[in-house]
Amino acid sequence: MSTQTAGEYKLPDVGEGLTEAEIVAWRVKEGDVVAVNDVIVEIETAKSVVELPSPFAGTVLALLAAEGETVQVGTPIIRIGEEGAAAPAPAPARGPEVIDTNVPPAGQATLVGYGPKQRTLRRRARKGDAVPAAPVVEPPVVAAPVVDAPVVEEVAQRPSRDPGAVRALAKPLVRRLARDLGVDLTAVPATGPGGTVSKDDVLAAAGRSATSTAAAGARETREPVKGVRKQMAAAMVSSAFSAPHATTWVTIDATATVELVDRLRERREFAEVKVSPLLVAARACLLALRRTPLVNSTWDEAAQEVVVKRYVNLGIAAATPRGLVVPNVKDADALSLVELARALEDLTSTAREGRTQPADLAGGSFTISNIGVFGVDGGTPIINPGESAILCLGAIKPQPWVVGDQVVPRQVMTLSLSFDHRHVDGATGTQFLADVAGIISDPGTALLF
Numbered sequence: 001m002s003t004q005t006a007g008e009y010k011l012p013d014v015g016e017g018l019t020e021a022e023i024v025a026w027r028v029k030e031g032d033v034v035a036v037n038d039v040i041v042e043i044e045t046a047k048s049v050v051e052l053p054s055p056f057a058g059t060v061l062a063l064l065a066a067e068g069e070t071v072q073v074g075t076p077i078i079r080i081g082e083e084g085a086a087a088p089a090p091a092p093a094r095g096p097e098v099i100d101t102n103v104p105p106a107g108q109a110t111l112v113g114y115g116p117k118q119r120t121l122r123r124r125a126r127k128g129d130a131v132p133a134a135p136v137v138e139p140p141v142v143a144a145p146v147v148d149a150p151v152v153e154e155v156a157q158r159p160s161r162d163p164g165a166v167r168a169l170a171k172p173l174v175r176r177l178a179r180d181l182g183v184d185l186t187a188v189p190a191t192g193p194g195g196t197v198s199k200d201d202v203l204a205a206a207g208r209s210a211t212s213t214a215a216a217g218a219r220e221t222r223e224p225v226k227g228v229r230k231q232m233a234a235a236m237v238s239s240a241f242s243a244p245h246a247t248t249w250v251t252i253d254a255t256a257t258v259e260l261v262d263r264l265r266e267r268r269e270f271a272e273v274k275v276s277p278l279l280v281a282a283r284a285c286l287l288a289l290r291r292t293p294l295v296n297s298t299w300d301e302a303a304q305e306v307v308v309k310r311y312v313n314l315g316i317a318a319a320t321p322r323g324l325v326v327p328n329v330k331d332a333d334a335l336s337l338v339e340l341a342r343a344l345e346d347l348t349s350t351a352r353e354g355r356t357q358p359a360d361l362a363g364g365s366f367t368i369s370n371i372g373v374f375g376v377d378g379g380t381p382i383i384n385p386g387e388s389a390i391l392c393l394g395a396i397k398p399q400p401w402v403v404g405d406q407v408v409p410r411q412v413m414t415l416s417l418s419f420d421h422r423h424v425d426g427a428t429g430t431q432f433l434a435d436v437a438g439i440i441s442d443p444g445t446a447l448l449f
Helices: 151-156 172-181 199-215 227-242 255-266 277-291 337-352 426-441 443-448
Strands: 007-010 020-026 039-044 049-053 058-063 070-072 076-081 097-099 120-122 245-253 297-300 305-308 314-316 318-320 323-325 366-370 389-393 397-403 406-420
Touching (some): 049 172, 227 323, 255 426, 277 314, 277 337, 277 426, 314 337, 318 337, 406 426
Parallel strands (some): 366 389
Antiparallel strands (some): 007 076, 020 039, 020 070, 039 049, 058 076, 097 120, 245 406, 397 406
16 A cells, blocks of 8 residues: 555444534644554544554644544544645535445545545535525434535634644543543543553542532533434333333352363463353353254344344444443354453453554344343343343352252342344244253253253
8 A cells, every 4th residue: 555645534424324423632742653454543433442543654743532522424524634734725615425434535545444435525614605505405313504614714723733742641441431520631630550640530630520529619510412322212212112122031040050160261262262151141141042043143123023133243242441241243143152251351451442443343143141240130131222131140159049958048039131022923922031041050061952
């Protein structure tokens, strides 16, 4: 790929039809020299935090969007060129412009990982007309009346960070936490490695701030709903009010699974991976889906068809500081137990660090929600959109249990399954749940599947 040396970089669609993103943190400042594919900025979409590489080589002439600002896809966010180069001249007045985002702008390198976007009709803003031009309608958004200012002038007026400003050292997740809590990172004493601001530093600063706020009499705070939380809210509403949910549950003796987990931890193959009851439950689901494949399907409303999937992209619901995300292990049914353990560990650790990529969140076919890690016994989970069922794992706790003619202490847990009752009937749902429960109660029964 040839080196491109000048241009304005427009925010790309890094997912599937995303329309906007928030600037989390700039990795460069005005005056820095960058090469093609150097990471220049971290953005947060409705799905994940993504690092964007530079499509140009040259000097950073201007940052066109400030940290914390939400910008639309296609908006210029940075200008890179030769040091001392003048800003581009304002574009001449003209009519609506058809922009094909499948083709990168002239001089911009094509970067791996940016999905195609549909052609859209956009009108350039112009300055000087007394009467606004007629709005351009673009389903499902109606464009505002045109106000006549050159696009370049408008962008240049956006706030950008002072090139000489001192910027606190912190990971993207810590920066996000600081913004959510209203903490100024530059005023936080840094105690992390290498002089970085840690999560504990931010929480401590937030505690001091909360104390002073309470003293001033404030009793309410407001937080904007955006990013992952906004996406989660929309997805849950859509699922809850489009798919008729039915939930069934069973309480089981999971002692045999707890003992199996202890044995697996002693084996050499699992020495470097995390082994937990979640691993056994995940394996149980993969095996049980062989008997009831309808649970691993999706309802196609437009086509009035049920799409049964012959693969399992196993989703694990993960609570993160940014909100609930459900990354999935692709083709989990084709993995060995050791491979599945590694995949689950990578998936959960990446989610906790806020580094889950959009591709890892797409295409799930069945989900597990492990609320037992919070000490909760059970629940009625909402199905992940595009799927037909979700299994909820409750906490494993020692409880009295009848074994034969005696009451003895056993490791007991509750499993609950929510399923789409449009096409998964009660017999199918309970058969699947019974199969999962049987394997967790007696892992040896896995040989029957």
